[in-house]
Amino acid sequence: MESINPESNQEPPSLPKSLHAVLKDLHHRPYPHVPNPPSCKKRASVALVLRVRPTYAHWPDSPSVPAEQDPAVSTEQRLDTFFSRPWVQHGTPEVLFIKRASRVGDRWTGHVALPGGKRDPEDEDDRAAAIREASEEVGLDLTTNDYIYIGNLPERVVTTSWGSVPLMVLCPFVFLSTRSDSPNLKLQPTEVASSHWVSLEALLSPSLRTVEYVDMSQRFANRGGLIARLICRSLMGWMEFAAIRLQPNETLKCNTTTKPDTIANQSSPSIFQRWKTWFSTDRAASVDSTRPLLLWGLTLGILADFLDMLPPHTAVRLWKYPTFTSPDLRFLVSILTYRLRKRNMLRVRPGARTVVSNTAVDSKTAALPVLPETNTKHDHNDVGIGGLGVGRYYGPSDKASDGSTYAVGIMLRGYYDKLRVAVYVFLAWRIALGSMAAVYAWKFLRDHRIRR
16 A cells, blocks of 8 residues: 655645745845956846736735835845735736847847846946846836845856957846836837736746757857858857747837838848848847747846746756757767766756856857856866857856855756867868768769760
């Protein structure tokens, strides 16, 4: 007769209850401050803004209007009070995202992101920069009693995609809205194209996991010109990175749009212009505005840190290693990294406050999670094969000072060394195949001339 485990009959905690526990943990255990590298002066901050949307069956009688906040009331008490409300306990937690406006020269043009931007000299600290940017970009005043400041998520050094030049230190901060109604957003048209409230449940759903394609030939724009980019794309194809397909519960588009007469007067691009655009931009930038909203790159890296703290703690297992679309290169990468990926995956402890920032990379930038440096021989700029991923972390350990595990150090340990080998084997294979084809063609033409 089988024994019955009483714990197996217990229902899993609701998402609001789990969120309550995570926010309390974030408040009590802040992540360490990351100073700027010697050659980098810039810092940037983003605001991860959370809210709980009431459901129809548990709708509050009136919008929650917080009273004047007593300075003696702690953040933990405010969280306990907020999550004790019935409409919160049965509500739907959501995250605010923005889609950045398309701007020439912007590294993240058109990307899904969190409200934020560079720190100005007048900003008191990194959190003040996040608050100011949220006010400027979406019109939210995060300093009022409507919001609870929770804490920070792991800071990163953002570098160029080749990893040789640090661009800035990126600092994420978490805020919680205590109101039951939707805030009035005022989108800055030069910065924000639209805003989107997305539920945490959707972000945690395996069915919405997908990939984003990155044009690897962009890395050769200033190195070999159009010919080098053509060769690179024809050989290696696109590179795939993990992504989440967003399904917003509420969307607000910026009210500044192109005039209809301007659109009507625009002529269709010529074949040459289309051909040039195909080779000068990546797939993400060359499609129209109807493409699905994809969360990937730096912003997914930040969200992965947060999502992995929530049950079922599958952010690591749902994440996919970067690979290529070229079938033979993809096959080589899969074969050469198979045992390494399985071994590294077993070393990641689920739900152990992991930092899954290996997704924090796009076609032009990468982000490195930073640990206190204790090994002076470590190469801080080693980000794997040509900056294709995040690569190594600062310091010799996979654990932060508080014992939390950095999954990036485990998941990518040795991966890019194998990936580099796969690329070398792939190039040798393609060169050999091309040489054999050239020799065969030469012999065929020679025999054909002799016969004539």
